[in-house]
Amino acid sequence: MGKVFLVGAGPGDPELLTRKAARLLAEATIVLHDALVSREVLALISPRAECIDVGKRFGQKLLTQDEINSLLISYAASHEIIVRLKGGDPLIFGRAAEEMLALREAAIDFEVVPGITAALAAAASARISLTYRRVAFQLLFTTFSRAASSSPMDWSAVTTTTTLVIYMPGPDYPELSRWLQDSDLPADLPCAVISKATHPDQQLFRTTIAALAEAAKLPAPALLLVGRVAAQPSDTDFTAASGLLHDSLPGNLRNVLSRRSSVL
Amino acid sequence: MGKVFLVGAGPGDPELLTRKAARLLAEATIVLHDALVSREVLALISPRAECIDVGKRFGQKLLTQDEINSLLISYAASHEIIVRLKGGDPLIFGRAAEEMLALREAAIDFEVVPGITAALAAAASARISLTYRRVAFQLLFTTFSRAASSSPMDWSAVTTTTTLVIYMPGPDYPELSRWLQDSDLPADLPCAVISKATHPDQQLFRTTIAALAEAAKLPAPALLLVGRVAAQPSDTDFTAASGLLHDSLPGNLRNVLSRRSSVL
Numbered sequence: 224m225g226k227v228f229l230v231g232a233g234p235g236d237p238e239l240l241t242r243k244a245a246r247l248l249a250e251a252t253i254v255l256h257d258a259l260v261s262r263e264v265l266a267l268i269s270p271r272a273e274c275i276d277v278g279k280r281f282g283q284k285l286l287t288q289d290e291i292n293s294l295l296i297s298y299a300a301s302h303e304i305i306v307r308l309k310g311g312d313p314l315i316f317g318r319a320a321e322e323m324l325a326l327r328e329a330a331i332d333f334e335v336v337p338g339i340t341a342a343l344a345a346a347a348s349a350r351i352s353l354t355y356r357r358v359a360f361q362l363l364f365t366t367f368s369r370a371a372s373s374s375p376m377d378w379s380a381v382t383t384t385t386t387l388v389i390y391m392p393g394p395d396y397p398e399l400s401r402w403l404q405d406s407d408l409p410a411d412l413p414c415a416v417i418s419k420a421t422h423p424d425q426q427l428f429r430t431t432i433a434a435l436a437e438a439a440k441l442p443a444p445a446l447l448l449v450g451r452v453a454a455q456p457s458d459t460d461f462t463a464a465s466g467l468l469h470d471s472l473p474g475n476l477r478n479v480l481s482r483r484s485s486v487l
Numbered sequence: 488m489g490k491v492f493l494v495g496a497g498p499g500d501p502e503l504l505t506r507k508a509a510r511l512l513a514e515a516t517i518v519l520h521d522a523l524v525s526r527e528v529l530a531l532i533s534p535r536a537e538c539i540d541v542g543k544r545f546g547q548k549l550l551t552q553d554e555i556n557s558l559l560i561s562y563a564a565s566h567e568i569i570v571r572l573k574g575g576d577p578l579i580f581g582r583a584a585e586e587m588l589a590l591r592e593a594a595i596d597f598e599v600v601p602g603i604t605a606a607l608a609a610a611a612s613a614r615i616s617l618t619y620r621r622v623a624f625q626l627l628f629t630t631f632s633r634a635a636s637s638s639p640m641d642w643s644a645v646t647t648t649t650t651l652v653i654y655m656p657g658p659d660y661p662e663l664s665r666w667l668q669d670s671d672l673p674a675d676l677p678c679a680v681i682s683k684a685t686h687p688d689q690q691l692f693r694t695t696i697a698a699l700a701e702a703a704k705l706p707a708p709a710l711l712l713v714g715r716v717a718a719q720p721s722d723t724d725f726t727a728a729s730g731l732l733h734d735s736l737p738g739n740l741r742n743v744l745s746r747r748s749s750v751l
Contacts, residue, residue: 231607238507239601241497245506312607313616315626320616320716335611337503337603343495343576347599352577352584362579362628363645381627381645452584 225299227326229319231312231338235261236421239339247336251306253298255291259310259444261422288318292325299331312340316366316390340364342388345417345446349427351453353386358451361385367392367399367447375405386450392416394443400436403449408432413454418445429453489563491590493583495576495602499525500685503603511600515570517562519555523574523708552582556589563595576604580630580654604628606652609681609710613691615717617650622715625649631656631663631711639669650714656680658707664700667713672696677718682709693717 228247233239240248248254248267256265258278268274277291286294298305313319313335326333342364346353353362361381365371367389378387387408392399404410410433418426418441426441432449492511497503504512512518512531520529522542532538541550541558550558562569577583577599590597606628610617617626625645629635631653642651651672656663668674674697682690682705690705696713 233505236507238510239505241503241603242506242509243500243502246502314607314610314618316618317616318620320619323614323616333614335614337607337611339505339601339603340607343578343601343604346578347601350587350597350599352581352587354578354580355584356582358584360630363649364626364628366624376645378645381640381642385627 224331225302225305227295227299227305227307227331227333228336229307229309229313229322229333230336231317231340232256232260232264232308232310233339234311234341234344234421235264235419236344237261237263237267239344239421240264240267241336241338243336244338247304247306248308251302251304253302253304254306254308255294255298256308257310260308264308288321292322295322295326296329296331299326299329309338310341311344312338315340315364341390341420341444341446342448345388345420345448348420348425349415349417349448351415351448353388353448353452355452357384359384359386362388364388364390366390367402372398372402375402375407377407379407386448386452389447389449392445392447394440396438396440397436399447400432400434403432403435408449412449413451414447414449415453416441416445416447418442420446488595489566489569491559491563491569491571491595491597492600493571493573493577493586493597494600495581495604496520496524496528496572496574497603498575498605498608498685499528499683500608501525501527501531503608503685504528504531505600505602507600508602511568511570512572515566515568517566517568518570518572519558519562520572521574524572528572552585556586559586559590560593560595563590563593573602574605575608576602579604579628605654605684605708605710606712609652609684609712612684612689613679613681613712615679615712617652617712617716619716621648623648623650626652628652628654630654631666636662636666639666639671641671643671650712650716653711653713656709656711658704660702660704661700663711664696664698667696667699672713676713677715678711678713679717680705680709680711682706684710 230244230247245267249269251272253273254268255275255277258276277286295307309317354360361384363385412432414430414432414435416428428438428441430438494508494511509531513533515536517537518532519539519541522540541555559571573581618624625648627649676696678694678696678699680692692705694702
């Protein structure tokens with residue numbers, strides 16, 4: 224009986240795989256991966272291993288979650304190391320819960336290997352700190368979909384000091400902008416779209432949640448950071464919105480910001 | 488002029504470093520690290536590199552953030568690759584914002600290398616999915632401190648379908664339990680303390696936020712997961728609380744759960 228490893232593939236850059244994930248890709252005799260996993264990461268799989276794209280198989284047809292669960296269970300009978308490779312981290316928006324339940328039910332040994340989730344990769348690429356003393360001491364990860372857009376959240380209690388990370392924001396920025404404002408967020412709250420984080424052609428665009436409606440679409444996969452941290456100065460864009468930061472910064476940082484502004 | 492890398496050291500297990508972080512530790516000529524970074528990770532630093540513990544120096548004295556910023560800036564003049572190594576991920580509760588501001592001000596080139604943050608490591612160790620269709624589609628990272636305990640949050644709007652991750656919960660479980668209940672969370676909400684995630688002596692304890700007050704303390708560093716996902720069955724603890732999951736699970740998973748319960 225083999226062991227199944229639910230492994231996070233990270234954001235795409237193979238250098239951002241964990242050492243353990245890289246070792247398992249070299250050792251596994253079978254790898255079942257999502258469609259989102261990058262070619263550069265897949266290149267680390269042993270050439271002797273069987274490699275199955277469970278996100279897109281038989282052309283465009285998707286396997287159901289039950290079919291993926293069944294595959295994992297059946298391969299555990301014939302393989303020693305089975306890797307289930309998921310984009311980002313397996314335990315964040317990755318459907319790992321369903322696979323873990325099925326593996327437990329079948330009494331198959333398994334282990335979870337964490338990965339760099341999109342929020343961390345996007346923030347690192349954009350050099351935006353997700354938390355920041357006095358400005359953002361909480362962090363909320365959520366997703367956006369048509370279903371979400373029809374039921375706005377009441378985020379008024381959490382968002383004054385919270386960075387919001389929207390996974391899979393989709394291409395409909397006007398709807399996204401409306402949903403965020405309907406969710407009790409102020410129209411002038413800064414946000415940043417980060418497209419293809421850690422890829423060579425990554426892009427960063429800073430705006431506000433109101434102005435997001437008019438913004439040019441960036442290519443998927445993308446992620447939306449919402450909150451005052453998104454207005455921080457960066458090498459690509461030092462906007463007037465950084466003024467928003469001033470009122471709650473400690474004195475010495477306020478001075479640093481002012482000095483930097485005057486140098487520019 | 489050198490380049491500063493703000494690098495995430497992950498949770499402690501050196502196998503959970505990214506490949507990029509490991510490479511930078513081998514290449515850097517100077518590494519400034521937090522006290523929390525594990526010995527196993529520090530062992531990957533080149534023996535030729537200068538290694539400075541900025542979390543605890545001159546015995547117990549802590550360097551201030553301004554002093555750390557100054558060190559980074561001055562070393563950039565004399566070293567090519569300067570690594571600033573932080574536990575977990577640099578951009579989550581890691582004070583990277585202050586260091587990035589100082590580096591920008593000094594016009595020093597820098598890059599952020601993400602790391603496995605404690606929430607991901609703890610969830611992987613405990614084999615608890617942080618998100619779960621219909622049970623938890625949001626994820627909130629926050630911290631607990633004496634200041635937090637005196638100002639309860641209003642989480643009623645977000646928490647019915649949100650997993651809450653409390654970083655640095657501290658040893659005062661009765662106060663923590665009171666704060667969570669004062670923050671409008673139901674007393675019977677499941678939670679899990681995960682101590683020393685990814686270390687050989689890691690521990691997992693499942694309870695509810697009310698019963699947490701009476702729980703035996705687990706050693707730091709620890710993390711508290713709060714939410715219905717914490718009641719999921721695991722190999723270490725299949726509690727009655729998993730019944731909480733049943734009412735919102737899809738039919739086939741409900742059957743899987745029932746079958747498993749009867750097998751045990």
